[in-house]
């Protein structure tokens with residue numbers, strides 16, 4: 001007993017030690033999984049030339065310059081212009097925090113306060129010790145972000161960035177230690193392995209259930225994260241594209257993080273504003289199929305039409321029942337307790353067949369956004385709905401519908417063991 005005490009005493013104030021064994025054991029604060037959908041921005045000096053992408057400096061001054069970028073600068077800026085010269089034009093004179101926040105909110109995304117790590121443009125070791133590391137501590141202390149999303153770290157090891165020391169401080173004693181979440185970009189080789197939620201790569205979309213919480217980070221402009229003044233409408237994902245990504249992502253235990261690139265004046269371009277509002281209009285109607293859901297025992301039924309599933313348990317269950325049926329990653333299919341949401345993303349059919357859903361005499365189907373409730377399915381191995389039963393006029397859009405399915409037949413499957 002005495003020995004144990006001695007061993008544990010030094011840990012009282014330091015729950016996490018600066019090594020991955022310890023840091024990776026920290027449970028992800030639940031607000032993150034519940035939120036499902038967030039918005040972020042790439043906004044920096046590259047938003048001034050607003051050409052090619054946020055890597056503009058690299059294409060201009062890097063080891064293999066891009067002739068288009070070099071010509072663009074020659075044509076539009078005085079001879080001898082440096083990247084730092086763009087700073088005087090980064091004026092954000094139309095930035096209106098309230099309007100900015102409202103545009104983001106209109107998308108239905110949950111709020112996130114987050115900051116991006118520094119790109120390593122200075123290879124000197126002093127850069128991390130004297131600049132990036134103290135800046136990370138300062139930013140967290142001053143602005144108290146709930147997400148710290150590090151990036152641009154890959155060509156230096158985690159030791160260079162002092163990443164593990166930073167995370168131990170963040171989790172043990174920072175002002176956001178209880179609610180903060182972090183990504184997985186903390187030095188060469190950490191992506192997809194260590195940290196909080198895993199991003200693997202940009203625009204990650206595995207299409208299968210992953211046990212560990214992950215994130216699909218993507219950008220509305222198909223070619224850039226930063227603002228581009230020559231972006232064309234055809235180069236912007238549609239609201240449908242994003243809704244499909246949202247369904248595929250949350251069905252598989254991911255969160256969707258969608259980027260927009262504001263311009264140097266501090267505005268979110270109108271086409272992005274329009275997309276966010278269109279996405280939000282749909283998400284608000286389908287919100288119960290989004291926020292606070294978990295993956296189901298099946299993720300998709302894509303053989304007949306493009307269907308993805310999310311789920312939740314009925315509310316008001318006793319703690320005893322909850323304890324017995326809770327799984328950290330997915331909800332089981334139990335007739336009395338489970339609500340399944342089927343996102344039908346291919347609606348050009350006369351009937352929709354959901355092969356993974358068993359029906360019983362008690363099964364009901366509500367079409368979210370309408371008053372239609374369908375019953376009388378009887379016992380069957382799959383759920384079939386004729387398209388004529390849907391009140392299309394009431395729906396905000398015709399290319400996606402979400403069904404709320406209650407009292408579907410119990411079914412036993414562990415989606416983390418794909419063989420059954």
Ligand SMILES: *[C@@H]1O[C@H](CO)[C@@H](O)[C@H](O)[C@H]1NC(C)=O
Pocket residue numbers: 206207208299300301302303
């Ligand atoms: C689900 O989607 C995956 C691809 O992501 C596919 O391989 C699999 O067959 C689909 N499952 C069903 C039941 O449609």
